[in-house]
Amino acid sequence: MKRLYVVVFIIFGVYAAAMSAYLLQGDLFRIPNELVGTAADPHTFMTNEEISKAESLSRIHSLAYFLSSPLQIGLLLALMGISVKFRDMAERWFRKPILQLTIYGLLFLLLMDVLFLPVDYLLLRVDRAYGISNETIGMFWGDHVKDFLINGAGTIVMLWLLAWILRRSPNRWWLWFWLISIPLILFVTFIQPVVLDPLYNDFQPLQNQALKKDILSLAARSGIPADQVYEVNMSERTNAINAYVNGIGGNARIVLWDTTLQKLNEDEILTVMAHEMGHYVERHIYWGIAYGVLLSFIGFWLAFHAYRYAVRRWGPVWGLHGEKDMAALPLLLLIATFMSFASAPAQNAFSRIIEHRADIFSMKMTGDGSAAIKAFQKIAKENLSPVTQPKLIEWFRGSHPSILDRIAYFKQYER
Structure with missing residues (x-):
């Protein structure tokens, strides 16, 4: 061992x-020569300092991404001994298996949370230094506690289900667990906009009545059953621009970040919305769930065989x-x-397809390529996003x- x-x-x-x-050296963000000056x-729309900061921030976040998952894998491997000690402690403290599993799960999740807390805090400091984040230490700790409670509760429930299924179907637990995960995903997707999101931010009806009327008119033309548009006070946390429509069926919620309202004009906002x-109209949330369910089926099957092999090989x-x-x-x-x-490349490839489909829909509804171009120029500038990536x-x-x-793409619709 x-x-x-x-090794x-x-x-x-x-x-x-x-x-x-690879990530910290070289020119990773060069655009094709034929697009220079376009x-x-x-x-043409960012200062040299903004371009430099955008590229530097992208390098840092990409490095953090590519190192964090392998680091977590190595850390989990190193924590197997501590995990066994947590199990023994839980078995000494409680007689009932459900209580043993609960206290064990909480102890291990708390340990993982503490170990990765410095990474989360470091990335917050980086975003603050680059002017992207306005998040205070109080907000950071508040969100962290909420994340731990929500994720902890969800994880404990999943552990109970897994333990129950393992006892009753040791050779097919992966299939039953996959089947149970589907309604759970749908449930979380349904309650997120009305229960989970308000735990982190304050939502209120859009105050700009003229803009609200135009957005609802666009929604009606799109066949979206909405009678309200919300703005969320994200400016206290970030300077970035964003908007979204989430939820299922009549639970759909149209949301604009207040930073979007401050930094984009009405035509640009309408192309984004x-x-x-x-x-929503093309049911991408359902397609995304279906694609995720398919990938998870393959993942659960592979995980089952990898888990069984590892336990038999190194368990003792x-x-x-x-x-x-x-x-x-x-x-x-x-x-x-x-x-x-x-599986990230497969998930992202699918995501890029539906995002392009949404761009096509935006042009179908507004036909305003000029506004869309200006909107994404501002998004690149305010979010410090390089226009291209390796x-x-x-x-x-x-x-x-x-x-x-x-x-x-928007260029062909430019007025």
């Missing part, structure tokens, strides 16, 4: 050095009592983290088409 840890440490060191060399060229409405060395042992949680999380990282970053982090590609 020590040799395994040494993992060496592999991670080489990987981290290679990723750092509306897609950041030098038409894009967001396109997701770690001190595990078999596949049903609650102390194997780090192993399950390790496999899930790896699966999520490995392929590796696009594959793993690019949930949207590049701003360069989007401007090029």
